[in-house]
Amino acid sequence: xxxxxxxxxxxxxxxRDKCIFMERFQDEKQQRVLKILFQQEKxxxxxxxxxxxxxxxxxxxxxxxxxxxxxxxxxxxxxMDLTEDFDGIILDMFPTVEPPIDxxxxxxxxxxxxxxxxxHLIDAREFWFSYFSEHEILVDAEDSLERxxxxxxxxxxxxxxxxxxxxxxxxNHLSHERLGxxxxxxxxxxxxxxxxxxxxxxxxxxxxxxxxHSASSLYTHQLNxxxxxxxxxxxxxxxxxxxxxKSPKSISLSxxxxxxxxxxxxVFRMKGQCYNxxxxxxxxxxxxxxxxxxxxxxxxxxSSSVMSEFLFIGEELDQQxxxxxxxxxxxxxxxSLGS
Numbered sequence: 001x002x003x004x005x006x007x008x009x010x011x012x013x014x015x016r017d018k019c020i021f022m023e024r025f026q027d028e029k030q031q032r033v034l035k036i037l038f039q040q041e042k043x044x045x046x047x048x049x050x051x052x053x054x055x056x057x058x059x060x061x062x063x064x065x066x067x068x069x070x071x072x073x074x075x076x077x078x079x080m081d082l083t084e085d086f087d088g089i090i091l092d093m094f095p096t097v098e099p100p101i102d103x104x105x106x107x108x109x110x111x112x113x114x115x116x117x118x119x120h121l122i123d124a125r126e127f128w129f130s131y132f133s134e135h136e137i138l139v140d141a142e143d144s145l146e147r148x149x150x151x152x153x154x155x156x157x158x159x160x161x162x163x164x165x166x167x168x169x170x171x172n173h174l175s176h177e178r179l180g181x182x183x184x185x186x187x188x189x190x191x192x193x194x195x196x197x198x199x200x201x202x203x204x205x206x207x208x209x210x211x212x213h214s215a216s217s218l219y220t221h222q223l224n225x226x227x228x229x230x231x232x233x234x235x236x237x238x239x240x241x242x243x244x245x246k247s248p249k250s251i252s253l254s255x256x257x258x259x260x261x262x263x264x265x266x267v268f269r270m271k272g273q274c275y276n277x278x279x280x281x282x283x284x285x286x287x288x289x290x291x292x293x294x295x296x297x298x299x300x301x302x303s304s305s306v307m308s309e310f311l312f313i314g315e316e317l318d319q320q321x322x323x324x325x326x327x328x329x330x331x332x333x334x335x336s337l338g339s
Contacts (some may be wrong), residue, residue: 267318308330
């Protein structure tokens with residue numbers, strides 16, 4: 001029977017810890033792993049001098065190959081006799097690259113490779129600096145002259161929210177309270193993931209397989225958890241909480257923009273969607289740190305009774321203040337579907 005190799009996607013910061021992780025993984029598992037670095041030329045980092053996050057994109061060279069596309073991944077894998085020389089593949093995503101999960105799943109199916117896991121590494125000492133970092137990642141679009149910009153915090157959050165395993169490094173540098181706060185926040189960002197320390201990961205016997213989840217399914221899962229806990233006093237969250245706002249009315253984007261300019265500082269992560277029945281458009285909103293993105297999609301029909309919906313994750317959230325300020329974002333021109 002032909003051997004089916006497992007593929008692990010590795011994302012996060014810092015590069016040094018990822019290299020240590022790959023070497024230890026190979027030693028602990030007593031396996032020879034093909035280590036491939038996915039680094040795209042179209043992604044450029046623009047460093048802001050005033051940003052306190054010391055972003056270092058230089059690491060120890062431990063990779064067998066460097067690629068910048070899925071096509072090159074095909075070439076590398078076909079060139080090497082994987083079944084004879086290797087027991088698995090680790091695809092190390094450069095911090096400025098968003099993992100192309102759908103393309104990787106198609107690649108695995110074609111090449112008879114099992115998508116085993118997406119592991120995201122976090123330096124516990126630097127997490128908040130990286131999360132609120134405003135260093136920019138400039139990504140050239142492939143099909144147009146447009147450029148899509150991300151902050152480092154946004155890109156790392158995108159990577160984290162698609163991971164099924166989150167590994168903390170350097171946890172011994174944090175107090176019990178600070179580490180508890182960090183764990184609570186990360187588990188609010190990705191409640192489906194296994195969250196462990198570096199040492200716990202290598203002690204665990206994890207036979208789980210990667211479960212594909214889209215951004216929309218994660219958002220729905222987060223909403224369901226927040227709704228189930230809204231009448232409960234959850235112990236051990238270290239001040240980290242969630243709040244869901246829903247309305248049967250369509251929100252005024254101009255007034256919502258004013259809300260963004262006066263955005264509550266205790267909110268660390270916000271997601272939302274608002275439907276405009278007059279223009280048949282859906283606005284999908286995402287906030288990480290100080291960055292807020294609004295994407296517009298054509299949506300001819302809308303079956304939900306909820307027209308405006310937001311999920312807030314933060315520390316000591318003032319739910320009454322958030323509700324009051326969002327209530328002020330509606331006007332007479334934006335009514336519910338039943339009006």
